[in-house]
């Protein structure tokens with residue numbers, strides 16, 4: 001939580017088509033994991049502020065006023081990109097969220113578990129923490145004995161290399177590596193999705209200065 005806020009303004013290619021009320025819907029998507037976080041409305045001022053401050057601004061239809069997402073909750077959205085759809089009447093706002101995007105406290109306005117596969121996988125693994133190791137394999141992986149999760153990562157990695165190159169079997173073993181790698185990281189107290197953040201930074205995206213470290 002801090003430092004490097006981008007300062008250069010974003011540009012929008014194309015001319016937005018606002019509706020009769022002067023509004024355009026803005027879909028906010030997590031740049032790193034692809035989750036659709038929320039939908040809100042922008043007027044020309046909100047869009048302009050969003051592009052220049054690289055923070056998400058919207059128009060509240062109920063309060064009839066501009067509002068900056070996170071101004072009171074702290075759960076701001078750092079904006080990496082804004083683009084128009086094919087009809088120029090809907091915006092996609094690519095963001096890094098500072099915290100839960102929904103006013104209910106959920107990660108997204110469609111719930112905590114709405115999200116792409118790897119995000120759901122990390123959530124599923126986390127949900128098994130504290131489960132009965134007798135009945136939950138994931139709970140065993142997350143348990144005090146690190147050697148189980150660690151040896152599974154090594155074992156499954158070797159199986160990827162041993163599988164016939166290009167075979168379906170190789171892909172299945174690779175999936176096993178990903179699963180056990182996520183479990184090992186979770187077991188070690190690391191949010192597995194931080195791997196996605198590192199990859200995103202290598203793609204040139206700003207560090208997740210707005211996202212809480214898990």
Ligand SMILES: [Zn+2]
Nearest residue numbers: 102103104109
């Ligand atoms: Zn919501």
